[in-house]
Amino acid sequence: MNCSRVRNTLSEYIDGVLAPSVQYAVEAHLAACAPCLAECEAQRRMARVLIEMPRRQLGPEFDAALQARLRDLDAPPQRVSLLDRLRRSSARAWSPVLAPLAIAGLAVALWRPMMAPPTVTPTPAMPSSPLASRKYVTQMVAAHQTLDRLRDVPESEAVDDALRATSVGDLIE
Amino acid sequence: MSATNVLFADRCHREEARVFDEIVQQHKNRIYNYVCRMTHDSPEAEDITQEVFIKAYMSLGSFRHDAAVDTWLYRIATNLVIDRFRRRKRAVQSWVPLDEESDPLADLPATDRGSNPAAAAELTELQSQVQRAIATLPAKLRSAVVLHDMEGLSYEEVAEAVGCPVGTVKSRLFNGRNLLRRKLARYVEPGL
Numbered sequence: 001m002n003c004s005r006v007r008n009t010l011s012e013y014i015d016g017v018l019a020p021s022v023q024y025a026v027e028a029h030l031a032a033c034a035p036c037l038a039e040c041e042a043q044r045r046m047a048r049v050l051i052e053m054p055r056r057q058l059g060p061e062f063d064a065a066l067q068a069r070l071r072d073l074d075a076p077p078q079r080v081s082l083l084d085r086l087r088r089s090s091a092r093a094w095s096p097v098l099a100p101l102a103i104a105g106l107a108v109a110l111w112r113p114m115m116a117p118p119t120v121t122p123t124p125a126m127p128s129s130p131l132a133s134r135k136y137v138t139q140m141v142a143a144h145q146t147l148d149r150l151r152d153v154p155e156s157e158a159v160d161d162a163l164r165a166t167s168v169g170d171l172i173e
Numbered sequence: 174m175s176a177t178n179v180l181f182a183d184r185c186h187r188e189e190a191r192v193f194d195e196i197v198q199q200h201k202n203r204i205y206n207y208v209c210r211m212t213h214d215s216p217e218a219e220d221i222t223q224e225v226f227i228k229a230y231m232s233l234g235s236f237r238h239d240a241a242v243d244t245w246l247y248r249i250a251t252n253l254v255i256d257r258f259r260r261r262k263r264a265v266q267s268w269v270p271l272d273e274e275s276d277p278l279a280d281l282p283a284t285d286r287g288s289n290p291a292a293a294a295e296l297t298e299l300q301s302q303v304q305r306a307i308a309t310l311p312a313k314l315r316s317a318v319v320l321h322d323m324e325g326l327s328y329e330e331v332a333e334a335v336g337c338p339v340g341t342v343k344s345r346l347f348n349g350r351n352l353l354r355r356k357l358a359r360y361v362e363p364g365l
């Protein structure tokens with residue numbers, strides 16, 4: 001084993017992880033090569049210095065601060081209304097795209113029945129008879145009730161429902 | 174939820190909190206020391222250590238039970254520290270590189286160090302130089318040297334903690350030690 005190879009294995013030799021045959025070869029070389037032995041000693045000294053470096057201790061205030069932060073994590077999530085959620089989400093980077101789309105989707109879903117011919121759109125449709133009128137009003141009331149109910153649902157569920165909904169019919173269901 | 178379920182959930186939660194508190198008490202100083210070494214005793218070290226345990230608490234459910242808790246925590250710490258380096262780059266830039274002119278022991282005869290009455294002060298200074306030399310290492314080499322040579326982790330544990338193969342750990346250790354060895358030559362060479 002030559003000097004270059006020994007220098008490349010000194011790190012692992014000092015850690016004692018070399019295969020026995022390689023370790024014996026390194027030891028044989030070190031016994032006959034003063035410069036490599038000196039290098040090995042230098043690395044051993046450095047290893048000792050590193051392991052003897054003073055260690056720091058955290059003070060009791062660390063535990064108190066950590067406990068306070070963990071308690072905050074455990075606090076129940078605040079219930080946020082759908083309107084507030086949409087308002088807050090408008091500050092997010094993606095919201096300029098998604099929030100208006102969601103609102104536009106709801107608006108279209110609400111208005112489409114009134115604009116479409118009664119024969120094409122089964123429900124909800126513009127009332128064409130007393131019976132249809134009653135059905136239409138019932139659906140609109142149900143839609144508003146659903147929207148009211150969503151305000152009491154935890155924010156993530158409410159927004160998910162609203163974003164999933166493609167029509168008022170979806171919200172009612 | 175029935176009253177029994179509420180009580181059971183509450184008990185589980187309290188038990189989880191107790192176990193987690195034990196983890197904190199067992200490992201907080203080791204993690205803190207690691208973060209200190211990695212950030213050159215940055216004032217942020219304590220804050221980063223807190224972050225480590227917050228993240229650990231939040232991801233308790235995803236903890237692989239075949240992994241050791243300490244390597245898991247070291248891994249979280251490593252990711253947090255490197256993330257801070259990337260975001261700010263302030264820590265690395267503020268670290269003063271070790272150079273000949275800044276060495277306070279440069280004028281002291283090397284042979285006098287062992288018997289000098291001020292040996293304790295010199296040792297403190299040497300340790301300061303070592304810490305500064307460590308701070309100049311690239312982050313990946315530094316984490317390998319600190320975890321293995323200062324925290325006492327095995328190659329395999331370091332590999333788990335930094336998320337790389339054992340062979341890479343060996344290579345990083347080799348390069349990191351050689352860099353340190355050159356920076357600290359005057360303190361570690363035989364006959365000094």
